[in-house]
Amino acid sequence: MKAPAEGTLRGIATFLATFGIGVATYIAIADSGGGSPVCIAGGHGCQTVAESSYSHVLGVNIAVFGIVGYVVLLTCALLRGDLARMTGFLASLVGFGYSVYLTYLELFKIEAICQWCVASAVLMTLLFVANATRMLAYVGREP
Amino acid sequence: MNDGRRERLIKLASAAVFLTIVAVAVLIVVSQSGSSGGDSENIVAVAEVERELQGIPQDGMVLGQPDAKVTLLEFADLQCPVCKGYSEEFLPQVIENQVRSGEAKLDYRTFTIIDTNSIPAAEAAIAASKQGRGWNYVEIFYRNQGEEGTDYVSDEFLTAIARAAKVPDIARWNHDRRSTSVEAEVEEATAEAERLGFEGTPSFAVQGPGTQGLEALGLLQSADAIESAISAAH
DSSP states (O other), rough: OOOOOOOHHHHHHHHHHHHHHHHHHHHHHHHHTTTTOTTOSSSSHHHHHSGGGGGGETTTTHHHHHHHHHHHHHHHSOOOSSSHHHHHHHHHHHHHHHHHHHHIIIIIIIIIHHHHHHHHHHHHHHHHHHHHHHHHHHHTSSS | HHHHHHHHHHHHHHHHHHHHHHHHHHHHHHHHHSSSSSTTTTOHHHHHHHHHHOOOOOOOTTSSSSSSSSEEEEOOOOTTHHHHHHIIHHHHHHHIIIIIHHHEEEEEEEOOOOOOHHHHHHHHHHHTTTTOEEEEEHHHHTTTOOOSOOOOOOHHHHHHHHHHHTTTTTTHHHHHHHHHHHHHHHHHHHHHHHHHTTOSSSEEEEETTTTSEEEEEEESSHHHHHHHHHHOOO
């Protein structure tokens, strides 16, 4: 199967990473105000997840790490060349792996689902697919 | 095109994928082997308990409208896993259907039978009740209960529960839980359970217009059985 053009993959990754920055920023701002993200569909999942001990690592809300990750992914999507391809792949791999772990925590440890976290996990999964396809198809080749 | 370079980079990517899979697996295994309760660093279900009890008056260890005609007494040990199960599975239904509506009050009595750690736990809950947070204390304690016999009931754990239960004055709570009056209250509750003939936790008793004084019920097997006992006491 022929891979999509690199420009298309970079465009998709740009869109997803920008969206991801928005989601992670919303979660971080809601947390910094002392509250928790509001579930659009109602329910208390977001509050339960935000209040759990897993929502912070070393005192920092994990959404802040999310913002950093999405900014790195956005930068890689905007740049050409192997460094951007490899960094984008590795960053999305780490983001995807961490999202798998967080989804596991939500389902089996916190026993609550926050749709904002699910949204981020879906974005990270799609970013991983886009970056992996870009890397596999184009790494080691001319930009 | 540089095929050698491309091959090296793809090998590097494959190694990264492998490492990520290992890292996620390790994180999941570590989180599973971690504490299953009794962890003062990780108090959970605070918001859930807050929602369950929100808007219901508390007077000492009595939860419910003061003019509710029926009082259901629960004699329980905070370290008892079966009591934890009742608190999580049965009582929320009773609280929602019969306590919130003003039909019944729940009176939590500490019946300290598991081991000596049950006593400071009971004293901590009663001290919290002096500040209107007794039920929050009990419910949060249950949801963070450690494994029986693991000595998780430390001062640190009890204080973490008090903070999570939003006991307003922790200094006063610390003073109260070590006071002789609270100690006497705990001893009296256990003595009362024994007088009623109870040998295990949780044991229930009910008092209402339809009962002759305080009626010992013993162990009730389900939320429906608890609700029926309350209805029958009307």
